[in-house]
Amino acid sequence: MTNPEPFGPEDTDADGDALPHEAAxxxxxxxxxxxxxxASVEQRDNPELRGKPVxxxxxxxxxxxxxxxxxxxxxxxxxAMPSVTAKRKCPDLIFxxxxxxxxxxxxxxxxxxxxxxxxxxxPLSLDEAYLDVTEDLHGLGSATAIAEAIRRDIRTKTQLTxxxxxxxxxxxxxxxxxxxxxDGLCVIRPGMGAAFVQSLPIRRxxxxxxxxxxxxxxxxxxxxxxxxxxxxxxxxxxxxxxxxYLYRAARGIDLRPVRTNRIRKSIGGERTFSEDISAEDELRxxxxxxxxxxxxxxxxxxxxxxxxxxxxxxxxFQIATRSRSQTQGVADKARFSQxxxxxxEDEMPLPMPIRLMGLTLxxxxxxxxxxARRENGAQLPLL
Numbered sequence: 570m571t572n573p574e575p576f577g578p579e580d581t582d583a584d585g586d587a588l589p590h591e592a593a594x595x596x597x598x599x600x601x602x603x604x605x606x607x608a609s610v611e612q613r614d615n616p617e618l619r620g621k622p623v624x625x626x627x628x629x630x631x632x633x634x635x636x637x638x639x640x641x642x643x644x645x646x647x648x649a650m651p652s653v654t655a656k657r658k659c660p661d662l663i664f665x666x667x668x669x670x671x672x673x674x675x676x677x678x679x680x681x682x683x684x685x686x687x688x689x690x691x692p693l694s695l696d697e698a699y700l701d702v703t704e705d706l707h708g709l710g711s712a713t714a715i716a717e718a719i720r721r722d723i724r725t726k727t728q729l730t731x732x733x734x735x736x737x738x739x740x741x742x743x744x745x746x747x748x749x750x751x752d753g754l755c756v757i758r759p760g761m762g763a764a765f766v767q768s769l770p771i772r773r774x775x776x777x778x779x780x781x782x783x784x785x786x787x788x789x790x791x792x793x794x795x796x797x798x799x800x801x802x803x804x805x806x807x808x809x810x811x812x813x814y815l816y817r818a819a820r821g822i823d824l825r826p827v828r829t830n831r832i833r834k835s836i837g838g839e840r841t842f843s844e845d846i847s848a849e850d851e852l853r854x855x856x857x858x859x860x861x862x863x864x865x866x867x868x869x870x871x872x873x874x875x876x877x878x879x880x881x882x883x884x885x886f887q888i889a890t891r892s893r894s895q896t897q898g899v900a901d902k903a904r905f906s907q908x909x910x911x912x913x914e915d916e917m918p919l920p921m922p923i924r925l926m927g928l929t930l931x932x933x934x935x936x937x938x939x940x941a942r943r944e945n946g947a948q949l950p951l952l
Contacts, residue, residue, distance in 0.1 A: 839927025
């Protein structure tokens with residue numbers, strides 16, 4: 570699915586028809602995603618960890634995996650997984666404490682590489698970004714050539730690998746970057762987007778978690794092609810506002826521009842569960858894990874905010890959010906934790922099991938200009 574040629578005005582779809590309206594401007598979008606970033610940094614800096622299963626995060630009973638090396642992923646270890654579960658899946662798993670100061674330093678090197686080729690960069694996190702290279706700084710013209718150069722420069726500067734996706738919109742570029750991981754490149758040219766999307770299993774769609782995929786399977790939807798057979802009305806009836814996103818996604822349509830220096834409105838994270846949960850002890854334990862990771866993100870940004878919000882998605886896909894605002898910024902973890910716990914306690918017992926829990930701090934008093942990672946209903950994984 571790769572092609573070294575740049576997008577050009579001669580592109581049409583497989584039937585010779587004009588390109589979809591969202592590709593009419595022939596935007597050239599690259600999505601770059603570092604490979605197992607945190608874990609790869611640890612393996613780079615400690616040669617004894619290379620080739621071994623590594624997890625970044627706490628190893629205690631309430632610890633959670635922030636990132637896993639590819640050696641660990643072979644055993645089923647994933648980010649946001651409880652550490653005890655990860656250790657059970659991979660008894661030889663080596664845990665490393667997070668070093669966010671180091672990860673930020675490496676991220677700055679990567680960001681500088683992006684800026685060398687285009688000023689139009691939308692960072693999603695420390696290890697991921699969209700780039701609009703429709704007009705690049707060096708007149709290279711080919712988005713594919715630029716993606717290859719960026720991957721080469723990153724390896725030279727950081728000794729780390731990155732995967733990249735190239736396409737004519739953000740949705741497709743992000744799908745493409747995941748296609749040939751690790752250390753891979755995938756290009757989806759104009760006219761190929763709908764066919765590419767429709768060939769994928771539905772679980773590859775951003776925002777479709779395990780429970781969502783199960784619900785879709787019960788409704789006869791297992792691939793993008795199955796989804797493309799459903800009209801807007803049917804999708805709205807079964808998935809609410811998420812239906813419009815699914816309708817566009819199944820056709821490879823995404824009109825969002827790459828937004829440079831978009832102001833962060835909140836810092837947070839959420840977790841989708843493999844099985845619905847309702848037991849109060851399990852809810853409390855899950856909240857503690859999310860508090861730990863979200864506060865690490867808040868501390869990394871040296872941010873304070875005045876509103877704490879708890880998000881719950883129930884097993885019928887309805888979403889409830891509950892917020893508490895303070896007159897002064899929440900500046901320490903103890904206060905942040907206290908507010909989050911109280912919000913959850915006020916909601917219990919829950920009316921039905923939940924499939925997702927999220928936590929955010931908003932009304933920020935200090936911000937570094939990074940982009941909040943929110944994409945057409947896509948979940949924000951606990952990296």
